[in-house]
Amino acid sequence: MEQKKVPLVVIRRLPRYYRYLSDLNDMGIERISSQVLSKKLGFTASQVRQDLNFFGGFGQQGYGYNVKSLRNEISKILGLDKHYKVVVIGAGNLGHAILNYPGFAKRGFKFVGIFDNNPDLIGKKAGNLTVMNIDDLEEFCEKDHPDIGALTIPKESTANMAKKLEAFGFKGLWNFSHVEITSSLPVETVHLTDSLMTLAYKISSSAVDD
Amino acid sequence: MEQKKVPLVVIRRLPRYYRYLSDLNDMGIERISSQVLSKKLGFTASQVRQDLNFFGGFGQQGYGYNVKSLRNEISKILGLDKHYKVVVIGAGNLGHAILNYPGFAKRGFKFVGIFDNNPDLIGKKAGNLTVMNIDDLEEFCEKDHPDIGALTIPKESTANMAKKLEAFGFKGLWNFSHVEITSSLPVETVHLTDSLMTLAYKISSSAVDD
DNA sequence: TAGATTGTTAATCGATTAACAATC
DNA sequence: TAGATTGTTAATCGATTAACAATC
Structure with a gap:
C-alpha cells in the first residue's frame, strides 16, 4: 500500500490521529485543517501534512481534510478494517x-x-x-x-x-x-x-x- | 545532575541498560565493553558510549565498564535509589x-x-x-x-x-x-x-x- | 474570483554513526 | 610496553519545520 518505507515514528502517531478523528466524527464535525488538527495533537501542521502524505493525498486545497474519510483511510492503513x-x-x-x-x-x-x-x-x-x-x-x-x-x-x-x-x-x-x-x-x-x-x-x- | 538537556529518547533507553546490566551482575559478570553491550541490546557501540557520556565518563579506556558500578550509576540517574x-x-x-x-x-x-x-x-x-x-x-x-x-x-x-x-x-x-x-x-x-x-x-x- | 489550505520541495534541526586521539 | 577501549569531535543520516507554488 505504501511506496516509501514509512518510519515507525510516523506509524506510532497514526493511532493518535485515529482516536482524535473518531472523537471529531462522533461530535459531528465534518472537516478539519492540518492547522487545527496539529494544535490538538501537539504536532505541527507541517508534520501532519507530511505524515498523511506518506500514504496519499487525503486533503483538498482550500478545504482541509474530511474527518470521516480521513479516519477511514487511517483505519485502513492501520489494518483496523480487518478482524x-x-x-x-x-x-x-x-x-x-x-x-x-x-x-x-x-x-x-x-x-x-x-x-x-x-x-x-x-x-x-x-x-x-x-x-x-x-x-x-x-x-x-x-x-x-x-x-x-x-x-x-x-x-x-x-x-x-x-x-x-x-x-x-x-x-x-x-x-x-x-x-x-x-x-x-x-x-x-x-x-x-x-x-x-x-x-x-x-x-x-x-x-x-x- | 546532568549538564545538557538529555533527549527523552536516551532516557527511554536507560531502563534497557539497567535491566541488562542487572542480569549480567546477577550472573557474576564484572566488566563489559560498549561493543558487547551494544550487540546484546541492538544498539551500536557508538550509541552506547554517547548515551552514557551524557551523564559522565563511567568507563575506563582499555577496560570497558564495570557492570556493577555502571548499573548503580544508571539506577541513580533513573532515580531508582529513591523510594x-x-x-x-x-x-x-x-x-x-x-x-x-x-x-x-x-x-x-x-x-x-x-x-x-x-x-x-x-x-x-x-x-x-x-x-x-x-x-x-x-x-x-x-x-x-x-x-x-x-x-x-x-x-x-x-x-x-x-x-x-x-x-x-x-x-x-x-x-x-x-x-x-x-x-x-x-x-x-x-x-x-x-x-x-x-x-x-x-x-x-x-x-x-x- | 479571492481566500484558504494542501502537497511538496528545500532548510533546519537533532540523533546516530564513524573515526581517532587519549589513556588505562 | 602493546593492545584494547574509552571519550569526544566530526560526518552522516533521518526527521521535523519552513516556505511556497499549485489548486480547490
Whole structure:
C-alpha cells in the first residue's frame, strides 16, 4: 500500500490521529485543517501534512481534510478494517485486565481464548471465556486460527512460548513481559517496568532542576 | 545532575541498560565493553558510549565498564535509589494487575493504597491491601504523602482526577487511560490501545509486502 | 474570483554513526 | 610496553519545520 518505507515514528502517531478523528466524527464535525488538527495533537501542521502524505493525498486545497474519510483511510492503513482473533496466554491479573479492557472489540479485535498452565486457574471464568489448558492450545489453533497472541506470562517462559505461537500459525505477538523477543513474527512489546522507571526519572529530574 | 538537556529518547533507553546490566551482575559478570553491550541490546557501540557520556565518563579506556558500578550509576540517574509510594486509582482488573505486577517492589516502588468509587469494590482485598473509598483519598494523602498515582479509571474521569492528584501533592502520574493528560506534574502514559493498533499495522503491512 | 489550505520541495534541526586521539 | 577501549569531535543520516507554488 505504501511506496516509501514509512518510519515507525510516523506509524506510532497514526493511532493518535485515529482516536482524535473518531472523537471529531462522533461530535459531528465534518472537516478539519492540518492547522487545527496539529494544535490538538501537539504536532505541527507541517508534520501532519507530511505524515498523511506518506500514504496519499487525503486533503483538498482550500478545504482541509474530511474527518470521516480521513479516519477511514487511517483505519485502513492501520489494518483496523480487518478482524483479528486474539488469544491471551496467561490468566493472571494482567491477562484478565487485557481481556476485559474496553474498546478493543469495536476496533476489530476479538478475544477468542485464554490459556494458562496453572490447574487452579483452568476452568475458571474470565470475561465471557473460560480459562483453557495451555496444552490444548495447539489443537485450538488448528480449529480456530487465532491471529494475535497476548503474552502475559513470566519472562522465563516467554521466549519459548513465542516460538510455539509462531509454529501454531499466529501472525503477531503482543508481549507484556520485559524480554526482547526475537521472532520472525511482528512483535509489539509493552514495557510496564520501563515506563515506570521513565516516570521515576522525570520525577527525580524535575525535582532537581527547572 | 546532568549538564545538557538529555533527549527523552536516551532516557527511554536507560531502563534497557539497567535491566541488562542487572542480569549480567546477577550472573557474576564484572566488566563489559560498549561493543558487547551494544550487540546484546541492538544498539551500536557508538550509541552506547554517547548515551552514557551524557551523564559522565563511567568507563575506563582499555577496560570497558564495570557492570556493577555502571548499573548503580544508571539506577541513580533513573532515580531508582529513591523510594516511591504508589497509589492505584481504580480497582478494576488493570488496577489489580499493576498492584500485583512482580518486580516493582524491588526497584523502590511501594504500593501503599488502592482506591475506587464503586461500593461493590470498596472493602475488597487487593494484594495485601484493601480497596478504599476514593472520597477518603485526600485524607489518606495528608497522612501518607504518596508520590505516584497510577490512573486506571475511565478516560472521562481521568482529567479531573489528575487535577485532584496534583492538588493532593502527588509528584507524578502514571496514566493508563487513552487521554493525553495536561498537568504540570510529570506524566507517563501507557497507551495499550495504540500499542495494539501498531501491532495491527505491523501485521497487515508485513502480510502485504516483504 | 479571492481566500484558504494542501502537497511538496528545500532548510533546519537533532540523533546516530564513524573515526581517532587519549589513556588505562 | 602493546593492545584494547574509552571519550569526544566530526560526518552522516533521518526527521521535523519552513516556505511556497499549485489548486480547490
